[in-house]
Amino acid sequence: MLLAALQMQSRPSDVAANLDRLDKAAAEAAAGGARLLVTPELGLVGYGAGPDLPLLAEPADGPLAESLAAIARRHSLAVVAGFAERDGDAIYNSALFVSADQRAVYRKSHLYGAYEKRWFRAAPPSAVLVRHDGLSFGLLICYDVEFPENVRRLAQTGADAVLVPTALPKGGSGEFIAAHMIAVRAFENQMFVAYVDNCGSDGDFDYAGLSRIAAPDGAILAAPPGRDETLLFASIEPSVYARSRAENTYLADLKA
Numbered sequence: 001m002l003l004a005a006l007q008m009q010s011r012p013s014d015v016a017a018n019l020d021r022l023d024k025a026a027a028e029a030a031a032g033g034a035r036l037l038v039t040p041e042l043g044l045v046g047y048g049a050g051p052d053l054p055l056l057a058e059p060a061d062g063p064l065a066e067s068l069a070a071i072a073r074r075h076s077l078a079v080v081a082g083f084a085e086r087d088g089d090a091i092y093n094s095a096l097f098v099s100a101d102q103r104a105v106y107r108k109s110h111l112y113g114a115y116e117k118r119w120f121r122a123a124p125p126s127a128v129l130v131r132h133d134g135l136s137f138g139l140l141i142c143y144d145v146e147f148p149e150n151v152r153r154l155a156q157t158g159a160d161a162v163l164v165p166t167a168l169p170k171g172g173s174g175e176f177i178a179a180h181m182i183a184v185r186a187f188e189n190q191m192f193v194a195y196v197d198n199c200g201s202d203g204d205f206d207y208a209g210l211s212r213i214a215a216p217d218g219a220i221l222a223a224p225p226g227r228d229e230t231l232l233f234a235s236i237e238p239s240v241y242a243r244s245r246a247e248n249t250y251l252a253d254l255k256a
Contacts, residue, residue, distance in 0.1 A: 001133045004029035004037045005232040007211040009200035012046030023071050030075040035133050040198040041142050041167040042082040048203020053119045057086035060105045069098045082165040090121045104130045106139035127157045135160045142166040151185045160238050161192035168197045168208040178210035186214035190245045217244040
């Protein structure tokens with residue numbers, strides 16, 4: 001299966017513009033043969049929207065979700081997009097998966113820094129998986145992937161790949177995460193990891209623009225040529241990495 005990842009510069013608080021950008025990317029992804037498009041953390045509302053986040057937050061079955069579903073139907077592919085989710089009085093940093101026949105929501109469990117903790121509620125750690133085109137995909141968001149327990153939980157429940165919308169900031173830590181940690185998470189769990197970053201500036205934040213799609217053997221299948229907007233493609237074919245799984249039997253040998 002061909003996966004597409006949009007490294008995107010969101011416009012803070014401009015949902016219509018962000019949806020339009022995602023729609024154009026979905027058209028390009030579908031034309032290139034992709035069956036799944038992954039976009040960045042809070043990409044639909046803008047990570048840096050700050051005080052507007054409570055105003056932009058919607059339930060997982062609200063108008064924003066319907067607009068995303070319409071894009072998925074129009075281009076005949078599945079889409080993962082980040083948004084601010086409202087559930088009663090709580091607001092979550094969430095990722096929505098939509099396809100022609102299913103939807104799933106993942107809520108970020110590990111909030112990063114005072115900014116996220118001000119605007120969002122942390123969800124309990126969970127294993128959210130979806131089936132698409134014969135493969136199983138788990139969902140995490142940004143900081144979640146930096147805790148190995150979260151990725152291992154998805155591997156143990158049968159995920160072939162983990163999809164990670166992110167808002168990785170510029171700086172040394174971000175460089176290390178993109179250059180090393182994503183490949184290690186893929187290798188130690190013998191699965192694919194699609195880490196899809198924001199880019200440019202969004203309110204008070206500057207992003208690294210270091211999206212990565214890593215294979216089970218730790219190889220980087222796709223990375224942007226620079227730090228700007230780009231659409232990446234990678235083939236997600238678990239059978240190609242059977243030898244890697246046979247040589248690196250971490251899941252089978254894991255002791256409680």
